[in-house]
Amino acid sequence: MSGIDTSPPREVAGPSEPQPELPRTRRLRTLARADKSSLVGHAGATPYVLSGPSILMVTALLVFPVVYAVWVSLFDAEFIGGPQEFVGLGQYTALLGDPDFMGSVGRTLIFVTGVLVIGVPLGLVFAFALSRATGKLRFLRGITIVPYLISGIATAVIFRLILNRDFGEVNRVLGFLGIEDVAWFSDPTLAMLASMLAQVWSDLPLVILLLLGGLMTVDAELLDAADVDGATGWKRALMVSIPLIIPQLVLATILLSYQALTSLGVILALTGGGPVDATRTLPVALYEAAFVDLETNKAMAIVIVILLFNALLTLGYWLISRRFDLEEA
Amino acid sequence: MTATTVADRRPVSSPEARVKRWLRRIFIGIPLAALAIWTIYPMLMTLSISFKTKADVSADPGLIPANPTLDGYRSVLERDGFQSAFVNSMLVGLGTALLTVVLAVPAAYAFARFRFRGRHLLLLFTLLPRLIPALGLMVPLYRIAVTLGAIDHLLTLIVAFTGTVLPLAVWLFVGFFQQVPRELEEAANVDGASLYSRIRYIVLPLAFPAIITIGVLAFREAWNEFNLVLGLTSSPGSRTLPYELFLMTQTTGFQDNPGQAAFAIMTIIPFIFVYLRLERYVVSGLTSGALK
Known part of the structure; x- marks a missing residue:
């Protein structure tokens, strides 16, 4: 101002x-x-005065905390609140040798992969259907975005209800199909699957809209030509459209990975990382180190590890946006 | 059978073409129906459960509650912390939206209109939110806030959320400002309008949709954000809705399902309402923000 x-x-x-x-x-x-x-x-001086406050704010709130985290992660304390002792990369080597931590890295990879395996094909099918929805059905496009407007915690609450063992709607449908009494939150594999489903539900709108944007630019004449040649329906979609929206598909994949990698609220409120540690991904491990075990130095090291994974994804995202010369947005 | 009757009525389209058209309709129709169910049904079930009695949640499987009750909503409203969390969420949401717009507009104007050293920072602005998600800030900001004695203040939340939304807001505003024709400003310039008047009377009115979009974007961020609230608040009365809802799931477990459903609905409804009223402004902004 x-x-x-x-x-x-x-x-x-x-x-x-x-x-x-x-x-x-x-x-x-x-x-x-x-x-x-x-x-x-x-x-x-005018542009500096105009942009200065924002640049300072971003530096103080985004850049500085990360530098601070790196710094703190180089120290260790023998007990909570004890004197800080410089250990160099000791925290990181300790993490590498910590089976609990490595387990959470593995679960994160499983979680991200699962979200992609469920989310990308689902988003592609929905986006393709939406791109062909005409007339009154176009209202579906407006509705598609709604899950994205809902907080991760509320999403988790919704999934706790619809996946409930006794009265959940999903179990009712499964019971109808002859699969009785599915214990979503006490079976380790199913708890992981439930977390993936909730995560996909929350982020699928982004994938759908991204892919829909790509599909809308696919030349209608090209599709008509394919039609004349006898390609219809899904065949046409696969053969003609998908190769043309590969950039959007790759970006959607990276976007979903990014959201899944940094997802804390959904998992914490849905399963709390359990049963035992079945859904204890990196963000949950970070939460526990920082706010349950109060091991600040270790937590900061985990922060940096998460940011490194995240930077890899960002690098991929950036390279691909440039490679395909995508209109940003 | 049907194919022949159709062919009789419409001699132009062969039976095969008719069948093909139906097949295509089914190919599109089934996924569209699946999309509608996938998106809406979980929310409808939650809405339904929020109006049921605790016993009816498992006893009455219907979508329309047999014995509708407001007990779920009552239990939430009577919960310690809900009302203050609701007020906090509103204040933090509005404060974040306001501070974001106030800081982002001049910065974006500088990036859009001036050639100056530091312009390349804009590229960094587009990458920073991707590089440093709120999850990465949760613990460092928590330690910093503890050191500064800033834990549990609404202003801390507003400042923290503004910091995370700001890069995106600046980037979006730059796009809008670049669409405002320079000729307009140059004409005003010739007439002796100051920089302030040019922004106030030419750029801002034209960028009104952008301000709404970015305001809603910032509000959504503050309204839904969980990680930073987890780090920056510790006492009852200072939290926002997602954290309070999280605590409710931890303390009531699977005991008070209608209550949790009602709480979720009450956190969703205000934003859906804002969204529906401003949809035409907001959709492009929200998606471009997320997809950027």
Whole structure:
């Protein structure tokens, strides 16, 4: 806000100011050059004043905490609140040798893979159907986004209810099919599956809308040509559309992995990491180290490990966006 | 049989074509129905359970409750912490939306209109939220807030959420500002309008949809965020709705299902309401934000 109040009046004259008595053509050329880059060209302190607060804020709240986490992760304390002792990469080597931690890395990989295996094909089918939905059915597009508006905790509560062993709707349908008494939250494998389903439900709108955007750009004439050649329905979708939306498919895959990798609320509220440690993924391990065991140094090391995994995904995302020259958004 | 009658009525389309058209309709219709069920049914069931009595949750399988009751909602409203969490969520949501817009507009204007050293930071802005998700900030911000004595303050939450939303907000605003024709501003410039007047009377009115979009985006972030609330609040009365709902699932377990359903519904409804009213502004912003 301060940026606006201190706007220096000298900018007012704008691009024509430096050469007020120049011939008209020259002035126009100056204007045109300025137009390509900026309204007022090099404008002294103004842009710094305008963008400064945001840059400071982002530095303080996004960049600094990570640097701080790296720093703290290089220390250790013998007991909670005890004196900090420099251990270098000791926390990280300890994590590598810790079966509990390595287990949570493995479960994270399983969780992310499962979310992808369920989410990408489902999103593709739904997006394809939506791209063919015409007339009144278009309202479905508006509804599709709704799960994305719901918090992870509320999503978990919804899935606790519909997957409930006694009265859950899913078990009623399964019972109808002859599969009785499925204990979603006491069987380790099923608890993992339940977490994956809730996670997919929460993030599928993004996948659908991303893929739908890709499908809408697939040339209608191309599809008609395929139609003439006798390709219909799913065959047409597979043979014609999918190769054309590979960039969106890859981005959707990375987006889902990213969401699954950093998902804490859904799992914590759905299974609490259990039964025993069946759904104790990296974020849950981080939560326990920081807020249950109060091992701050170890928690910071886990933060960095998660951020490294995350950086790999971001790098992939960035490279692919550039490679395919995708319109951002 | 049907194919022949259809062919009789419409001699133009052969039976095979008719069958094909039906097949195509089914190929599209089944996944569309599945999508509708997948998206809406879990929410409908939750809504239904929220109006049931505790006993009826397992005794009465119907979607329409046989003995509708508001007990679930009553148990939530009488819960310690719900009302303060609701007020907190509102305040933090509105505060985050306001602070985000106030900080992002001038920054985005600078990025969109000026050539200055630091412009390349915009690219970093687009990558930072991906590089550093809220989960990564939860523990470090918690330690920093403890050191600063900032735990349990609503302002801390507002500032933290604004920090996580800001890069995206700036990036989206830059896109909008670049669509505002420079000629308009140049004309005003010639007429002697100051930078402030140009932003206030030309850019902002034209970017109104963007302000709504980004405001809602920031509000959603603050309303739904769980990780940072987990780290930055510790006492009852300072939490927001998702944390309070999480605590309810931990303390009541599977005892009070209608209550948990009612709580979930009450956290969802206000935002759905905002969303429906502002849908035309918001959908593109929300999705571009997430997909960026």
